[in-house]
Amino acid sequence: MRKSAPAALALLLSLVMAACLPPRSAATGEPALVLNAGTGDDASDAYEFVPVPVGAASLLGCNGVEAVSAPPVCQVALPSAEEDSAFRAEGRRLESHGLERCRVLGGAVSRSVPTVRMYSKALIRNVDGRRWYGVGHAYALGDVWLVRVARRLDDLNGRTLDEMKRTLRHEVSHTLGATENARGEWTADDYANGCA
Ligand SMILES: [Zn+2]
Secondary structure, X not given: OOOHHHHHHHHHHHHHHHHOOOEEEOOOOOOOOOOOOOOOOOOHHHOOOEEOOHHHHHHHOOOOOOHHHOOHHHEXXXXXXXXXXXXXXXXXXXXXXXXXXXXXXXXXXXXXHHHOEEEOOOEEEEEOOEEEEEOEEEEEEOOEEEEEEEOXXXXXXXXXXXXXXXXXXXXXXXXXOOOOOOOOOOOHHHHHHHOO
């Protein structure tokens, strides 16, 4: 049991991670330049990022990685007061949404908010000449879902609260069983867009 549980978690993690990396730029492999006036100067250094808990570090491959070179998944921070407030408000908004599915999502968002943590920036991967920005992440540790939201796209580009709330809807929908690919049910992106 000791051996099989981490393997199952790792598989789930890779599935979810792979699924949460939306394409930003198809042709050049360069990052899309996203200018968000007012958020680009918001130094993430102002927030305290700390290593993820031991169990998560093992799951995420963070053990033995120097902090300075660790990928964003290895360090998390509490949401700022502004982010926390926006996430809570998003949960309340969704709980009174016109669509039943969005109300269910809203309940899940409200329950998730206390444990949501921030990444300093997106996880960047280059696949087949495309650059993918993983702006959010949801993974299970034991039977607990952990929801993560990237505060910035990269060093140059901040993300707006609306973009972070979209990520929150997408990631929390995974905790309800939503996948990236439609099988007659709403996908995570359907939740992210349909409940906007
Ligand atoms: Zn996803």
